[in-house]
Amino acid sequence: MGSPAAAAIELFVRRLTSRSVLTSDEEDAIHGLKGEVQQIVSHRDFVQLGQPVDHCCLVMDGLVGRFGQRRDGARQITCLYIPGDLADLSSVVSPKSAWGLSALTGTTLYRVPHVEIRRIAALHPGIAEALWRDCIADGSIFSEWVVNVGRRSSATRVAHLLCEMAIRYERCDRGNRNSFAFPITQLGLGDATGLTAVHTNRTLKSLRMQSGVTVRDKTVTIPDWNQLASIGEFKADYLLFDGPAPPIIRMAKILSSELHY
Amino acid sequence: MGSPAAAAIELFVRRLTSRSVLTSDEEDAIHGLKGEVQQIVSHRDFVQLGQPVDHCCLVMDGLVGRFGQRRDGARQITCLYIPGDLADLSSVVSPKSAWGLSALTGTTLYRVPHVEIRRIAALHPGIAEALWRDCIADGSIFSEWVVNVGRRSSATRVAHLLCEMAIRYERCDRGNRNSFAFPITQLGLGDATGLTAVHTNRTLKSLRMQSGVTVRDKTVTIPDWNQLASIGEFKADYLLFDGPAPPIIRMAKILSSELHY
DNA sequence: CGGAACGTTGAGGAGAATCAATTATAGTGG
DNA sequence: CCACTATAATTGATTCTCCTCAACGTTCCG
Numbered sequence: 001m002g003s004p005a006a007a008a009i010e011l012f013v014r015r016l017t018s019r020s021v022l023t024s025d026e027e028d029a030i031h032g033l034k035g036e037v038q039q040i041v042s043h044r045d046f047v048q049l050g051q052p053v054d055h056c057c058l059v060m061d062g063l064v065g066r067f068g069q070r071r072d073g074a075r076q077i078t079c080l081y082i083p084g085d086l087a088d089l090s091s092v093v094s095p096k097s098a099w100g101l102s103a104l105t106g107t108t109l110y111r112v113p114h115v116e117i118r119r120i121a122a123l124h125p126g127i128a129e130a131l132w133r134d135c136i137a138d139g140s141i142f143s144e145w146v147v148n149v150g151r152r153s154s155a156t157r158v159a160h161l162l163c164e165m166a167i168r169y170e171r172c173d174r175g176n177r178n179s180f181a182f183p184i185t186q187l188g189l190g191d192a193t194g195l196t197a198v199h200t201n202r203t204l205k206s207l208r209m210q211s212g213v214t215v216r217d218k219t220v221t222i223p224d225w226n227q228l229a230s231i232g233e234f235k236a237d238y239l240l241f242d243g244p245a246p247p248i249i250r251m252a253k254i255l256s257s258e259l260h261y
Numbered sequence: 262m263g264s265p266a267a268a269a270i271e272l273f274v275r276r277l278t279s280r281s282v283l284t285s286d287e288e289d290a291i292h293g294l295k296g297e298v299q300q301i302v303s304h305r306d307f308v309q310l311g312q313p314v315d316h317c318c319l320v321m322d323g324l325v326g327r328f329g330q331r332r333d334g335a336r337q338i339t340c341l342y343i344p345g346d347l348a349d350l351s352s353v354v355s356p357k358s359a360w361g362l363s364a365l366t367g368t369t370l371y372r373v374p375h376v377e378i379r380r381i382a383a384l385h386p387g388i389a390e391a392l393w394r395d396c397i398a399d400g401s402i403f404s405e406w407v408v409n410v411g412r413r414s415s416a417t418r419v420a421h422l423l424c425e426m427a428i429r430y431e432r433c434d435r436g437n438r439n440s441f442a443f444p445i446t447q448l449g450l451g452d453a454t455g456l457t458a459v460h461t462n463r464t465l466k467s468l469r470m471q472s473g474v475t476v477r478d479k480t481v482t483i484p485d486w487n488q489l490a491s492i493g494e495f496k497a498d499y500l501l502f503d504g505p506a507p508p509i510i511r512m513a514k515i516l517s518s519e520l521h522y
Numbered sequence: 523c524g525g526a527a528c529g530t531t532g533a534g535g536a537g538a539a540t541c542a543a544t545t546a547t548a549g550t551g552g
Numbered sequence: 553c554c555a556c557t558a559t560a561a562t563t564g565a566t567t568c569t570c571c572t573c574a575a576c577g578t579t580c581c582g
Contacts, residue, residue, distance in 0.1 A: 009498045019355075043264040050498060068408035071494045078407040090397045093390065094280075094506060098401060098499035118509040125386070128510055132393040139400030140351075142407060146339040147329035150410035150455030154570070185528065186436060194411030199570055201530060233332045237311060238359035245355060249389055415538070446560060460538055462562060524557070529578065546561065552554090 004037050005110035008060035011084025011172050018171070019137060019240055021247045022129035029120040029127060035112035040103040047088060047101035054095065055113045057087045062107025063183050067191065076149075077192040079141055080104075080165065080184075084172045090135050091118050105183035105218075105246065129230030129249040137240045141223050144238040149194035152233065154203045155210070157193040162220055167236050177225050183218045207231070265298050266371035267381075269321035272345025274431050277401055279432070280398060281391035282508045290381040290388060291358065296373035301364040307364035308349060315356065316374045318348045323368025324444050328361050328452065338453040340402055341365075341426065341445075345433045351396050353378050366444035366479075390510040398501045405499040410455035415464045416471075418454040420493030423474065423481055428497055438486050444479045468492070 013030050016022060022030075037060070038045050047053055049069060057064070064081040066088075078099065081087040087101055092114050121128040141164075148160050162182075169180035184192075190200040207213045212223040213232060222228050229235075274291050277283060278435065281289075298321070301307050308314055310330060325342040327349075342348040348362055353375050358460075382502040409421050430441035445453075451461040465470070468474045472492060473484040485487050490496075496505075 005287050038519040066404065068405060068412075070408075070412050074412050076411040078404040084347060090400060092499055093394045093509065094397045094401075096498070096501075096503065098496075098501070099404060122386075122510045125383075125389075128386075128389065128393070129354065131334075132389070132396065134353045135393065135396055135400060136351045139396060139403055142354075142400055142403035143327065143339040143360060145407045146403060146410060147331075147337040149407060151329075151337040186530095187528080197529085198531090198572080202570090205530085222302050235359075237357070240355055240357075240359075242357065248354060248375075249383045258574060447562095448560080458560085459540080459562085462560095463538090466562085478549060525580105525582090527578100527580075529559085530576080532573105532575085534564100534570085534572085534574105536569105538567105538569080542569070544562080546559100548557100548559075550555105550557075551558095 005035065005058065006031070007200045008034060008058055008083060008110055012058055014085060015084050016130045016134060017244060019244055020126070020133050021182075021190075021244050022126055022130060023124075024042055026120075026124045026126045029124055030181070031077045033112050033116050033120065035110045035116065038109045038111050039107065040109060042103055042106050045102045046101050046109070047099075049100040050096070050098060052096045053088060053091045053114075055111045056089055056091060056117060057101065058110040058112060059083050059085050059087055060108040060110050063104040064107060064109075065102050065104050065192070066186065067102055068098075069100070075191045076190070076194060078136060080144060080192060082165075082168055082172060083174060086112075086134070089117075089131060092131070104114065104185070104188045125249045126247060129247060133240075133245065140174070140238045140240055146186070154195055154199060155206055156232055157195065158189065158203045159202065159207060159213075159228050160234050161189070161193055161232075162207075162222065163225075163232045163234035163236075164239070166220070166222060166225070167239060167241070169173050177222065179219065181218055181220050193216070214243055266296065266319065266321055267292070269319055269344060269371055270294060273319055273347060276345050276433070277391045277395060278505060281387070281394050282505050283387055283391060284385075287381075287385045287387045287391075290385055294377050294381065296371045296375050296377065299370045299372050301368045301370060303364055303367050304384050306363045307370070308358055308360075311357070311359060313357045314349060314352045314375075315352055315375050316372045317352060317378060318362065319371040319373060320326040320344050320346050320348055321369040321371050324365040325368060325370075326363050326365050326409065326449065326453065328334045328363055329359075330361070336452045337455060338449070338462065339398060339406060339499065342431060342452060343426075343429055344435060347373075347395070350378075350392060353382070353392070353521070365446070365449045385506060393500075401428055401499045415456055415460060416467055417493055418456070419450065419464045420468060420472075420474075420489050421463065421491055421495050422450070422454055422493075423468075424486075424493045424495035424497075425500070427481070427483060427486070428500060428502070432502065438483065440480065440482050442479055443476070443481045512522060 065077040066079045166177040184201045187197040190197045214221045278387040327340045427438040447461045448458040451458045475482045
């Protein structure tokens with residue numbers, strides 16, 4: 001509560017509990033995470049490609065892209081992080097980043113040192129499990145994005161991305177699937193879908209014609225969600241939002257204590 | 262040793278210990294994993310898209326592709342698994358698959374029930390951590406593949422894939438980076454790179470001209486590895502093979518016991 | 523108010539897909 | 553062992569999606 005990041009941490013806890021079971025002790029431990037607030041200006045890379053990091057970045061507000069780069073500098077965003085997401089959670093167990101993080105708009109971060117997260121993960125196996133599962137969710141998104149950029153047409157690609165973000169923004173109470181603030185440029189959309197900015201523009205126009213989807217003033221409006229989902233061949237299951245999985249480590253831990261004593 | 266899968270488990274342990282520190286107790290626990298051997302014929306899907314699973318598939322021999330599908334059935338492979346890889350480790354904490362697994366050649370699996378893996382992960386925090394980190398490594402590959410299929414030309418894409426597999430096969434003692442058995446068809450290569458089989462064929466021809474790379478009798482030969490790596494813009498850091506990371510959970514666990522007693 | 527970033531549109535070109543046919547290879551059963 | 557078949561590799565011709573280059577309008581922000 002004292003923390004200025006309380007709201008973002010609350011979102012993060014909700015993100016975790018949507019996929020994992022946490023005890024109230026565990027939730028409290030997460031709420032107690034110490035870190036510091038940092039403002040990032042738009043289009044600043046705040047984690048450089050290939051640099052080791054010693055803290056994680058919880059997105060409080062704004063939009064963050066994880067990206068890789070071609071030799072000539074052309075970028076491909078591999079995942080987008082919105083408020084409540086821990087953008088580089090994976091760095092807790094693998095501190096050398098082979099990727100970069102960039103603010104796609106003015107962004108507020110809560111930087112949490114690895115040692116903080118490691119501490120609560122070690123004290124609470126349930127948290128370690130939830131973090132592990134959270135990394136799986138990220139990986140599942142990467143994997144779906146491979147399919148998206150590898151095999152789908154431009155209209156389908158963009159529609160799919162918009163559908164994913166619609167669901168995710170809805171989940172963190174920043175709008176709903178028919179209308180949400182999405183502070184990204186067409187260049188950014190192109191970097192996320194493997195298209196050029198020009199072709200992204202044409203594709204958006206085509207989606208506007210086909211389905212009435214508009215992206216105006218950084219706000220996406222989707223009049224007919226089912227239609228867009230159909231155009232985007234979107235099925236939300238890869239987001240792993242279908243309820244918390246049964247705990248495995250903590251449960252088994254109890255079992256193992258019974259065996260030992 | 263009694264297990265027919267001993268060699269594959271040994272490879273898996275090596276995969277884990279190349280990124281994580283395990284005690285000999287922990288290694289023993291992994292070696293003791295009970296499962297059953299299963300033969301899969303070439304081109305058989307053995308994990309269906311969207312099906313829940315209750316076991317993991319350790320590849321003993323052969324080649325496995327994780328794939329997603331377009332509505333019309335066109336496939337995109339999002340990761341390849343070779344001997345010693347646990348193809349669907351993520352299902353341990355997230356049992357509903359949003360993807361499928363397919364044998365790209367005749368393949369031998371060691372099917373290990375989730376409960377087995379959960380048991381040893383709960384008893385040995387170091388194993389849980391190593392498995393978590395292993396999932397990060399998979400995610401890192403997915404992420405790199407997004408860049409590969411999203412932003413690179415066909416020649417670069419194929420070269421990058423060949424480089425990745427060269428390093429990985431070398432790691433599991435199935436050849437070296439200049440020559441390794443890679444039992445995949447050109448159609449499979451296309452599904453992995455987001456290209457058609459026809460264009461994959463032309464691309465391979467071009468790589469053969471440029472750099473002498475040949476793919477004959479399911480064997481890849483790379484006369485000039487550095488040149489291919491350059492064509493493929495390949496940097497191996499995303500494979501997370503640069504030595505085991507310091508343990509965090511087990512180490513902190515000791516710390517926390519000290520605090521408590 | 524002025525400059526920079528962003529969005530939009532047009533024209534032309536390149537790379538990959540598609541369609542189609544032929545050759546090679548591997549696996550199968552008689 | 554060999555014909556038979558299916559799968560895989562190869563090549564050519566054509567089409568189409570998306571990129572590139574370029575210009576101009578618009579919005580944002582200091």
